[in-house]
Amino acid sequence: MKIAPSILSADFANLKDDVSVVEKAGAEYLHIDIMDGHFVDNLTFGANVVKALRKHSELVFDCHMMVDEPEKYITDLKNAGADIVGVHLEATPHIHRVLSQIKASSLKAEVVLNPGTPVMAAAEILPLVDQVLIMTVDPGFGGQAFIPETVAKVAELAAYKKEHGLDFEIEVDGGINAETIKEVAQAGATVAVAGSYVFNAKDPAMQIATLKEAAR
Numbered sequence: 001m002k003i004a005p006s007i008l009s010a011d012f013a014n015l016k017d018d019v020s021v022v023e024k025a026g027a028e029y030l031h032i033d034i035m036d037g038h039f040v041d042n043l044t045f046g047a048n049v050v051k052a053l054r055k056h057s058e059l060v061f062d063c064h065m066m067v068d069e070p071e072k073y074i075t076d077l078k079n080a081g082a083d084i085v086g087v088h089l090e091a092t093p094h095i096h097r098v099l100s101q102i103k104a105s106s107l108k109a110e111v112v113l114n115p116g117t118p119v120m121a122a123a124e125i126l127p128l129v130d131q132v133l134i135m136t137v138d139p140g141f142g143g144q145a146f147i148p149e150t151v152a153k154v155a156e157l158a159a160y161k162k163e164h165g166l167d168f169e170i171e172v173d174g175g176i177n178a179e180t181i182k183e184v185a186q187a188g189a190t191v192a193v194a195g196s197y198v199f200n201a202k203d204p205a206m207q208i209a210t211l212k213e214a215a216r
Ligand SMILES: O=C(CO)[C@@H](O)[C@H](O)COP(=O)(O)O
Pocket: 006, 007, 008, 009, 031, 033, 064, 137, 138, 139, 140, 141, 142, 143, 144, 173, 174, 175, 176, 193, 194, 195, 196, 197
């Protein structure tokens, strides 16, 4: 299972160092939560921070956009050095167009589903995406409790992917720790985001090793 530490729980005054620690620890992705204070009740950062970190890291930059009108930010994210750009199904009436725009920018396209959104709401666009993010908490904040009912959604998506011969990563985000990662790994998730579990600990590298071991 790939591990994607979320910088939402990192030390914003020492981002470069925190990223370096998780990169050396063997994380595959860096998860970057972009929030606009409209789609969710929280504000973080945008393409400027992606650009600043790009100079210091070779990790796959996994940008989770929690914004209204996501189409406005794709070009800036591309120019800043993003690799994967995720758009919430709930954030646009034109999900096919936005995902196509991401792919046309030579970025990997991800669709994100809130806990209250059924997996099959994304069925029509699954052949288009490189990654599906199943939110395991309601988006907006780090440190929330994992919603157990989302495990069945991961399993449903994994079964649909197999049945239809589709090819995408299944990512989970929110409340991931050494216990919950076992449940989502078993259900078929291939990438796990972890924010507070990694960065709110004394030894983030050890936390990543523990997650990887638990997922096995
Ligand atoms: O997208 C989000 C929150 O909306 C996440 O990526 C959080 O950063 C996950 O934090 P933890 O639940 O792992 O603390």
